[in-house]
Amino acid sequence: MHLHHTDPALTDIIPPTAPRPGGRSGPLRIGLGGPVGAGKTATVAALCRRLRDTLSIAVVTNDIYTREDAEALLRQAVLPPERITAVETGACPHTAIRDDISANLEAVEDLQERIGDLDLVLIESGGDNLTATFSKGLIDHQIFLIDVAGGDDIPRKGGPGVTTADLLVINKTDLAPHVGADLSAMERDARAARGSLPVVLTCLKDQHGIEPVADWVCRRLADLTAARS
Secondary structure (H helix, E strand, O other): OOOOOOOOOHHHHOOOOOOOHHHOOOOEEEEEEOOOOOOHHHHHHHHHHHHOOOOOEEEEEEEOOOOHHHHHHHHHOOOOHHHEEEEEOOOOHHHHHHHOOHHHHHHHHHHHHHHOOOOEEEEEOOOOOOOOOOOOOOOOEEEEEEEHHHOOOHHHHOOHHHHHOOEEEEEOHHHHHHHOOOHHHHHHHHHHHHOOOOEEEOOOOOOOOOHHHHHHHHHHHHHHHHHHO
């Protein structure tokens, strides 16, 4: 069985928050990465809708040459416009989230100056491959998304995104019957590749499909709050 938001085992397998680089203060920063079409923007939108009434949230999106993802979030009105900003990387998406993070750091700083107190900043990478990871100088935790339509062999292929992200999301489970994907095999292979690191299966079309991810985010925020107290 994959983990639901009511699964008590979730707290047992998620390690406590590590110290922030350089004692960094400010909002919790969570990076979302994954291949093109995995559902990163849809997940960001769903998280904003789920958490915006209780948390102060802002979003930074990354695209190579456009503001496409930010504009999609603006059209959906998931947050007020001043809480969404875009970075045009001009190069492979992982460059701006791992190698030269200055543009993303500046975007986060601008949001903090403009809005004031923030609880959570979601930083969405442009679509990348299975090697995409975020610099720990930019984010506190990474969520990596893959989708069922990408093939049920993706967890076996591994890569740092799949094996080391703080949370792996196997998305679009509703497509499994249509693409011949074996969800049980995907979950089994993902858990084998990740050891104790958590895996959740999601379908954002379901009314409560975002809950496992939202609960994980809230627990990370609770960890950070406890560490500061």
